[in-house]
Amino acid sequence: xxxxxxxxxxxxxxxxxxxxxxxxxxxxxxxxxxxxxxxxxxxxxxxxxxxxxxxxxxxxxxxxxxxxxxxxxxxxxxxxxxxxxxxxxxxxxxxxxxxxxxxxxxxxxxxxxxxxxxxxxxxxxxxxxxxxxxxxxxxxxxxxxxxxxxxxxxxxxxxxxxxxxxxxxxxxxxxxxxxxxxxxxxxxxxxxxxxxxxxxxxxxxxxxxxxxxxxxxxxxxxxxxxxxxxxxxxxxxxxxxxxxxxxxxxxxxxxxxxxxxxxxxxxxxxxxxxxxxxxxxxxxxxxxxxxxxxxxxxxxxxxxxxxxxxxxxxxxxxxxxxxxxxxxxxxxxxxxxxxxxxxxxxxxxxxxxxxxxxxxxxxxxxxxxxxxxxxxxxxxxxxxxxxxxxxxxxxxxxxxxx
Amino acid sequence: xxxxxxxxxxxxxxxxxxxxxxxxxxxxxxxxxxxxxxxxxxxxxxxxxxxxxxxxxxxxxxxxxxxxxxxxxxxxxxxxxxxxxxxxxxxxxxxxxxxxxxxxxxxxxxxxxxxxxxxxxxxxxxxxxxxxxxxxxxxxxxxxxxxxxxxxxxxxxxxxxxxxxxxxxx
Numbered sequence: 001x002x003x004x005x006x007x008x009x010x011x012x013x014x015x016x017x018x019x020x021x022x023x024x025x026x027x028x029x030x031x032x033x034x035x036x037x038x039x040x041x042x043x044x045x046x047x048x049x050x051x052x053x054x055x056x057x058x059x060x061x062x063x064x065x066x067x068x069x070x071x072x073x074x075x076x077x078x079x080x081x082x083x084x085x086x087x088x089x090x091x092x093x094x095x096x097x098x099x100x101x102x103x104x105x106x107x108x109x110x111x112x113x114x115x116x117x118x119x120x121x122x123x124x125x126x127x128x129x130x131x132x133x134x135x136x137x138x139x140x141x142x143x144x145x146x147x148x149x150x151x152x153x154x155x156x157x158x159x160x161x162x163x164x165x166x167x168x169x170x171x172x173x174x175x176x177x178x179x180x181x182x183x184x185x186x187x188x189x190x191x192x193x194x195x196x197x198x199x200x201x202x203x204x205x206x207x208x209x210x211x212x213x214x215x216x217x218x219x220x221x222x223x224x225x226x227x228x229x230x231x232x233x234x235x236x237x238x239x240x241x242x243x244x245x246x247x248x249x250x251x252x253x254x255x256x257x258x259x260x261x262x263x264x265x266x267x268x269x270x271x272x273x274x275x276x277x278x279x280x281x282x283x284x285x286x287x288x289x290x291x292x293x294x295x296x297x298x299x300x301x302x303x304x305x306x307x308x309x310x311x312x313x314x315x316x317x318x319x320x321x322x323x324x325x326x327x328x329x330x331x332x333x334x335x336x337x338x339x340x341x342x343x344x345x346x347x348x349x350x351x352x353x354x355x356x357x358x359x360x361x362x363x364x365x366x367x368x369x370x371x372x373x374x375x376x377x378x379x380x381x382x383x384x385x386x387x388x389x390x391x392x393x394x395x396x397x398x399x400x401x402x
Numbered sequence: 403x404x405x406x407x408x409x410x411x412x413x414x415x416x417x418x419x420x421x422x423x424x425x426x427x428x429x430x431x432x433x434x435x436x437x438x439x440x441x442x443x444x445x446x447x448x449x450x451x452x453x454x455x456x457x458x459x460x461x462x463x464x465x466x467x468x469x470x471x472x473x474x475x476x477x478x479x480x481x482x483x484x485x486x487x488x489x490x491x492x493x494x495x496x497x498x499x500x501x502x503x504x505x506x507x508x509x510x511x512x513x514x515x516x517x518x519x520x521x522x523x524x525x526x527x528x529x530x531x532x533x534x535x536x537x538x539x540x541x542x543x544x545x546x547x548x549x550x551x552x553x554x555x556x557x558x559x560x561x562x563x564x565x566x567x568x569x570x571x572x
Contacts, residue, residue: 014491017499028472028504036468039459285572289464338572 038299040292045348050394051104053351056370057309057387058101061094061380062112063366069119074379075371077362087381088135089205092120092148094384099152100391103159110160117156120149121168125192131174133190140198141190143179144206146172150213154220170224173217176210177229184236186210204247207233208256215263227267234260238276251276253283255318255385262321265328274331277322281335284318288346309372309382312350316389319343323396340396347393350386406521409513412564413525414532415557416473416509420549422500423536424486436497437533441526444501448510448522455515462515467568469512474561476505480554485547505557512564 064072071094074083095116102110123134125141133141134149150172153165179187179197188203190196211233218226237257242250261269261277269277291312294303307315323339326332353372360368361376371378372386422437447454455465489496513522536546 014489014495014499017489017491017496021499021503025504028475032468032471036471037458037460037465040461040464041459279570281572282570286463286569289461293464335572342572 034298035302038293038295038303040289040345041295041349042292042345043348043352045344045351045393045397047394047397049351050347050390050397053347053354054101054104054387054390054394055106056354057372057383057390058098058106058109058112058370060367060370060383061098061387062109065112065115067115069115069117071116071380072367074377075367076377077360077364077368077373078376080362080364080367082367083379088120089142089144089148089209090379090381090384091116092145092152094380095120096148096152096155097384097387099155099159100388103155104391104394107159113152113156117149117152120145120152121165124168124171126171127175127178127190128195129174129178130171131178132168132171133175134172135192138192140192141175142206143176143186143188143190144203144209146175147206147209147213150176151209151216154213154216157220166221169217170221173214173226176214177226179210180229180233182232183240184232184234186233202245204245204252204254205256207237207241208254208260211237211260212256212263215260215267219263230260230264234264234273238273249283251279251283253280253287253315253318255284255314255321258284258318258321258325262324265325269325269329271331274329277325277332278335280318281322281326281332281339284315284322285338285342287312287315288319288342288349291349292345306374307350308374309350309353309386310379310384312346313382313385313387313389316343316346316350316393317385319346320389320392320396323392343389343393343396347390351390354386406517408560408563409517409521410525410528411556412473412509412513412560413506413522414529415477415553415560416503416505417501417526417529417533418476418480418505418550418553418557419529419533419536420546420553421480421486422533424546424550425489425496425500430493433493433497433500434534436494437501437530438497439494440498440501441530443498444506444510445519445523445526447507448514448519448526451511451514451519454511462512463568463571465508465568466512466516466571467565469508470561470564470566470568472508472561473505473564474558476503477554477557477559477561481551481558486550509564516567 061071070086071091072082073086095113098109098113098116102113120134123136124132125135126132133146135141135145150169153169157163179190181187185202186207187197187199188201188206189198191198211230214226214230218230242252258280261273290303291307294300319339319342323336323343326336326339355368355371355373357369362368370383372382455462510522510526
């Protein structure tokens, strides 16, 4: 009887196995620790810190406002140059943010907000059938500017209790409905030349802005049909917008849609709205986690770019708004805590990047303190989005009913 | 990736039973003891998933993506690497070395953090049983390398899925 014949096999010594395992561990640990597993750093942060950051941001807005109500648009702190450009949508959004701070109790900013509002009201244009928008004389009307004028008026109404602008509110509401298509699509522009909506242009921002305004109008003026338009556009955003408009990333991290979902939290949202909210929450959450890993050294190089106030502010706005929805809708209750954690972490990081009194580098501290600069440039929406996000973070930290 | 089936698949792929079975020449009891000890230690690490993540200052989704990267890299290496060979040394140590790999420890920590310890432990036990079955089955010699590559491909795909799941979480 002969032994079965096997081809000779060279055995691997255990020392070599152990050595290769050790090398694998070391390499994996070192590479991961400065890349995907870099520590997420969230500085300590309190409600008072969030309020202070919001106040400082709006201080910058108010201190640099012109007599006619316009704000300082863009500023380069090394050269001291202010941009001559202006953006009406951002003007409206900034006015809304100032009113948000007024609504939070900082009533000394009401005058600045009203001056910003006056700039818009002076440029209101009737567009037919009781509707109105606003634009510079002779220019086309932008849906986003009108929607955020509506939000500014609504927040002002909430802050002051005054109803004197309700007529204007309904007029801009009718304008927004006039821009809506049967499938919920919102058209971005109203052409002054033809006195009609431009059927060829949509905006990744204006659709959500208009939805939020319409939903807010329904909450203030129930029974007038604003909710019908809101549902239609919410369905469009939830089910088709990102694909039809080929937005990347998908879902587009749309804080205006998140605001809308928060506004409509008690309306009885459908499952596909909740699924959309969940996807949005992830799109915002991962941005905070990524930024939190951007500590010092190699991790700062492996986690670019350094975010600007506007971009990161929108993340805070999205997280805060979806947190409101999660606190009201049990289908998202599993996200309630983590949304709050991401919001607070993001707010803490953003506040740490705000220019303080000792951080100025140019000759005009009034144009620097309270602002967020990237490459030495700040734009008014850096302060606007950041301030709005800070107020949402403050509410979470203070345990305020949202 | 939070479904139980996905967790089981990830843990089993990270263990790679055909690869472990290929390295075992004969049914040495001490080697089995080593493998069992390593499996128990792995489950102990999984039990400490939350403190580990706290110590590392990373969130569960972030760790999930990292675990996916390790699993995908391991899968790629198993897929294109040389055929596994029997090795030589103290059987107890070899049994431990067979199991305690970065891929498995990252996978069990990540899946425990996202889906709980029970389903992760089930995955480890199933992987050990599959390894034992492969060791005992009279399979033709050519089969095991292909099975190893099949699981490697699964590890690669599941690793990518874990990375994506980590990105698509809050």
